[in-house]
Amino acid sequence: MIKKSILCLILAAAITAIAFAGGSSEAAPKGPVTLTVWDFKYGPNDAQKPMQQIDALFMQRNPGVTVNHVAQPGEPQYYQIIQAAASANQGPDVAMFHPGAREYGFSDILIDLTPYIQDIKSQFTPASIAMVSIGGKVGAPIKVLPMTMQGFGIYYNKDYFKKAGLDPEQPPKTAAQFLAACEKLKAAGIVPITVGQTYTIDFLLRCLVANDFGPNVAGLKDGSVKYTDPLFRESVEFVKTLVDKGYLEKDGFSRPYFMDGINKFADGTGGMFVGLLSDVGNWKAFSDKLGANNVGYFPTINFPDSKYTDQQVAQGAGIGYGVMTWSKNQKIGAAYARFYTTGDGARIYAGATGALSPNTAVSGFEADYPALKTVQQYLKGSLALDYLPMFYNGYEDDANRLCDRMFVTGELTTDQFITEYQKLITK
Amino acid sequence: MRHQGLERDGIAPYIFLSPLLALLAAFILYPVVMNLVASLTEWKGYGPMKWTGLANYRGMIADQAFWTSISNTGILVCYIPASTLVTVFVAALLREGLRGWQAYRAIFYIPNLLGPVIIGVVFSIYLRDDGSLNLLIKWAGGPTVRFLTSPSIAINSVGMVQVVWVHLGFGLIYFLAAMNGIDQGVYEAALIDGARFFQTLLHVTVPSIRFAIEFWVVFNFIEVFARMFSYIYTLTRGGPGYGTFTLEYGIFSQGFEKFRVGYSSAWSMVLFLFCAAISVLQIRLMRTRSS
Numbered sequence: 001m002i003k004k005s006i007l008c009l010i011l012a013a014a015i016t017a018i019a020f021a022g023g024s025s026e027a028a029p030k031g032p033v034t035l036t037v038w039d040f041k042y043g044p045n046d047a048q049k050p051m052q053q054i055d056a057l058f059m060q061r062n063p064g065v066t067v068n069h070v071a072q073p074g075e076p077q078y079y080q081i082i083q084a085a086a087s088a089n090q091g092p093d094v095a096m097f098h099p100g101a102r103e104y105g106f107s108d109i110l111i112d113l114t115p116y117i118q119d120i121k122s123q124f125t126p127a128s129i130a131m132v133s134i135g136g137k138v139g140a141p142i143k144v145l146p147m148t149m150q151g152f153g154i155y156y157n158k159d160y161f162k163k164a165g166l167d168p169e170q171p172p173k174t175a176a177q178f179l180a181a182c183e184k185l186k187a188a189g190i191v192p193i194t195v196g197q198t199y200t201i202d203f204l205l206r207c208l209v210a211n212d213f214g215p216n217v218a219g220l221k222d223g224s225v226k227y228t229d230p231l232f233r234e235s236v237e238f239v240k241t242l243v244d245k246g247y248l249e250k251d252g253f254s255r256p257y258f259m260d261g262i263n264k265f266a267d268g269t270g271g272m273f274v275g276l277l278s279d280v281g282n283w284k285a286f287s288d289k290l291g292a293n294n295v296g297y298f299p300t301i302n303f304p305d306s307k308y309t310d311q312q313v314a315q316g317a318g319i320g321y322g323v324m325t326w327s328k329n330q331k332i333g334a335a336y337a338r339f340y341t342t343g344d345g346a347r348i349y350a351g352a353t354g355a356l357s358p359n360t361a362v363s364g365f366e367a368d369y370p371a372l373k374t375v376q377q378y379l380k381g382s383l384a385l386d387y388l389p390m391f392y393n394g395y396e397d398d399a400n401r402l403c404d405r406m407f408v409t410g411e412l413t414t415d416q417f418i419t420e421y422q423k424l425i426t427k
Numbered sequence: 428m429r430h431q432g433l434e435r436d437g438i439a440p441y442i443f444l445s446p447l448l449a450l451l452a453a454f455i456l457y458p459v460v461m462n463l464v465a466s467l468t469e470w471k472g473y474g475p476m477k478w479t480g481l482a483n484y485r486g487m488i489a490d491q492a493f494w495t496s497i498s499n500t501g502i503l504v505c506y507i508p509a510s511t512l513v514t515v516f517v518a519a520l521l522r523e524g525l526r527g528w529q530a531y532r533a534i535f536y537i538p539n540l541l542g543p544v545i546i547g548v549v550f551s552i553y554l555r556d557d558g559s560l561n562l563l564i565k566w567a568g569g570p571t572v573r574f575l576t577s578p579s580i581a582i583n584s585v586g587m588v589q590v591v592w593v594h595l596g597f598g599l600i601y602f603l604a605a606m607n608g609i610d611q612g613v614y615e616a617a618l619i620d621g622a623r624f625f626q627t628l629l630h631v632t633v634p635s636i637r638f639a640i641e642f643w644v645v646f647n648f649i650e651v652f653a654r655m656f657s658y659i660y661t662l663t664r665g666g667p668g669y670g671t672f673t674l675e676y677g678i679f680s681q682g683f684e685k686f687r688v689g690y691s692s693a694w695s696m697v698l699f700l701f702c703a704a705i706s707v708l709q710i711r712l713m714r715t716r717s718s
Contacts, residue, residue: 080683087473105686108474198667253667254555254575256548394685405668409578 033329034066035336038085038092040078041279041319042071050352054345058336065332079393082106085324093327094336099132099317100389103144107134110143110322116334117145120342125149127316127383128358136390143322145337147346148355150318151277151386152203153299153378155286155371160271161296164188171298173310175238178301182247185271193242194270195252196261196281201239201403202388202396203274206313207300208235210384214308217385220425227422234303236406236414243407253408266290277356277379278318283371284354295371299378311384317358391425398424459699466692472682476689483693493694495669496677500652502582503673506590507647511640513591514598519628521599522606532603536596543593547661550588551575554662578670581663585671589658590651598643605639606632638712645709652701674698 041047048071055067070092072078079102085091086109097103103110121129128146130138158168164184166172172181182192193200209217212231219225226232242248249270252261262281265273266289275281286295299312321340323333339345346362349355356375357363388396399421406417466483468476487493517535521528538546553560554574561571574584609632617627633640656675659665665672665680672680675698682691 076684079686083472083683083686089473105471250576251555251557251571254557254573256551256555392685394680394687397680397684401666401668404666404670408576409667409670411578411668 032064032066033332034068035094035329035332036068036070036092037321037336038070038072038078038081038095040072040074040096042069044071046280047349047353050348053352054340054348057344057348058339061339062332062335067336076397079106082109089326091326092324093329094321094323094333096319097144097322098389099128099144099146099320100136100315101392101395102389103132103320103322104134104136105393106322107141107143109325111325111327111330111334112141112143113145113323113334113337114142116331116338117142120338123342123359123361125316125358125360127314127385129316131316131389132320144317144320145322145341146317146320146358147341147349148278148318148320149314149316149358150279150356151299151312151314151379152207152274153277153297153312153375154204154207154272154301155265155275155283156272156296156298157265157268157270157290158294158296159290160185160188160190160268164190164271168296171296172301173298174302175304179241179245179247181271182242182245186245186247191249191270192247193249193272193274194261194265195249195255196258196264196273197255198253198400198403198408199258200248200252200261200274201243201407202400203276204239205235205403206386206388207274208238209387210311210313211235211300211302211306211308214311214382214384217387218390220387221390227418227425231303231306233414233418234305236417238301238303239407240414248407253404277314277375279353279355282354283369283375287369287371292369292371297371297374297378308382308384310378311382312378313386314379314383315386315389318355395424462692462695462699465689466696468689469687470689470692471686472688479689483690486690487693487697492669492672492677493674496672496674496694497697499582499669499671500673500675503586503590503651503655504648506586507644507651509586510591510594510598510647511643514595514643515602515633515636515640516628517595518599518602518606519624519632522603522632523624532599535599538593539596543657544661546588546593547658550584551662554584554588575663576667578667581667581670585655585659585662588662589655590647593658594647594650601643602636602639605636609635641712642709645705645712648705649702652698652705674701 039051042051051069055069059065059067072081075098078096082091082095086106097106097110124146126138128149129142130136132142132144132146134140134143154171156168156171161168161181164181164187166181166184172178185192209232212229212235213219213225216225220227239248243250252264255261259280261273262275262285264270265275265281266286268290273281273286275286277283283295283297299310302309321337323330323337327333340349341357342359342361346357346359350357350362354372356379388399402412402417402420402424405411406414412420465476467478467480469479469482470476521532525531541549552558555561556571556573556576558574560574564570564572573580575581613631613635614627617631622630653675655673656679659671659673659676660679663671665676674694678691678694678698680691681694682688
């Protein structure tokens with residue numbers, strides 16, 4: 001009898017321990033549960049297929065749970081819908097967010113996921129954990145689990161490089177080499193840099209700022225580093241040269257969507273493109289269209305005066321899932337977010353979309369994609385923080401309008417642009 | 428006076444009016460009052476409001492984007508006379524019994540059948556630097572016209588498309604209906620006196636439909652101030668830079684892109700005052716005309 005009681009106690013303790021560990025992705029609901037997920041990646045032309053696969057696997061491993069995955073529009077409409085849900089205090093159980101300012105702005109409607117990931121926290125890169133922690137402060141509540149990491153860099157079409165008399169295995173890394181390469185591409189009748197609205201300039205500036213300030217980019221936030229730095233001016237003037245000489249395709253600035261620029265480059269209408277590391281316009285999207293061995297990559301352009309070279313601009317986390325405070329299924333929601341960011345879920349998503357996972361336990365696509373191999377090499381080298389997610393909602397819109405006025409319409413001088421750009425930080 | 432009315436008519440009229448008054452209070456009065464309250468707070472559209480007094484208004488006055496938005500809205504207002512002239516002129520042409528006028532009327536009405544989003548997207552493709560209009564211009568030997576990438580041209584592109592072209596179809600139907608009310612004898616007398624098309628238009632048609640023109644102008648003011656958003660959002664998103672950034676677009680941008688709903692409400696109050704002033708003007712015009 002005593003033995004039976006002890007056995008029962010041990011069993012009860014074990015079950016309680018498992019339940020409180022939060023380590024199990026298998027959340028056992030008492031009855032049938034419908035988990036509603038809002039997502040800006042679930043469109044039929046986006047990541048819907050792999051997400052359906054992941055959802056099916058999650059439902060299979062969590063009997064009684066039905067995932068109602070709802071495709072929502074992209075930015076900026078997506079966050080307006082979230083804002084509307086927040087004002088009604090009802091909406092999805094789980095929603096996708098951009099870590100950084102977007103996530104922090106909505107932190108009061110997101111639950112703290114820290115207790116749910118204690119056992120797997122070490123799998124994520126420190127940069128990704130820092131970025132999803134409120135205010136970017138390590139140790140602060142984690143409100144979103146990171147699905148991807150993000151960054152920017154320059155992709156190039158090796159065939160066109162050959163056609164223009166350039167060495168396809170030696171990307172133009174210095175400013176002088178870059179200008180010379182653009183000139184050769186132009187002379188060969190090839191658009192040197194395909195453009196997708198002003199985003200191309202925005203992304204290029206972010207790549208150049210990585211070399212301007214290296215590991216000190218975060219200092220923009222506290223004022224220890226400023227855009228008035230001569231190196232940033234050099235970057236701005238360099239971009240202006242690219243526009244003035246017609247190396248940045250002028251027609252691209254009036255394209256209705258950034259995706260138009262991505263599609264143009266993927267269709268083989270340009271020598272280079274300032275693209276992303278995850279999500280869209282990445283190594284996989286271009287390699288699948290142009291041929292895996294035809295896509296080259298380098299992260300930035302090196303200036304002779306700069307202290308830093310070959311800095312890879314990176315966001316610790318690009319997108320991720322958060323669980324809403326009003327959800328009645330918070331535990332299952334947290335399990336769902338875990339499922340997408342670890343193990344099979346993360347592997348399926350990364351494999352199908354070309355997203356780079358911040359989970360170090362997910363890898364293994366380099367063999368098929370030389371461009372990814374190059375990206376990974378740079379990621380192992382010097383990383384510079386991307387400054388944009390540090391700032392308020394709307395910073396990107398304000399920054400893009402300034403880029404428009406400086407580089408597209410010519411309303412601003414370099415001095416005015418730099419002054420206004422610096423002002424954005426303190427807004 | 429009110430008491431006399433109550434004594435004379437009883438409570439019945441008020442009971443009949445009460446559903447409408449309740450709806451007006453819920454959907455007009457409450458939002459206006461709430462907007463005024465929100466404009467005095469720091470608020471992101473949900474959660475608690477933080478009282479900031481007139482800080483949003485002070486910020487708005489110091490904000491260059493606000494003045495640019497007023498200036499851009501002003502430029503669009505300048506297209507109202509053009510819209511009125513073109514519409515009255517084309518309506519007069521059609522009234523003359525131009526061969527195939529029914530077909531023209533149908534063609535001109537097409538913009539009204541298309542939604543603003545469709546029109547915005549179609550023109551964003553049509554007017555871009557490598558769009559079909561520029562291809563035509565290039566084919567004819569002309570330079571690329573920066574319809575959407577030069578701020579001074581972009582705001583005029585918006586004016587031409589959204590103030591003049593989009594309103595043409597509805598305006599034609601409206602002015603043709605007004606012209607049908609003119610006594611045919613007046614036209615016959617003008618014809619006997621030897622009046623030509625323009626003389627008839629200036630001295631017969633326009634004075635006879637003056638009230639319709641006044642109403643049209645007021646209607647267009649409201650359209651420019653408060654109903655341009657969907658076109659601008661889909662055509663230029665307020666750009667390039669702040670090239671087509673209007674007061675209405677600014678309200679959206681501050682409130683729903685930057686989640687500064689309190690600040691955006693201050694902008695909304697300015698728009699409200701403009702629209703209220705136009706409505707008062709309209710009511711006065713109608714009163715003058717009826718008296």
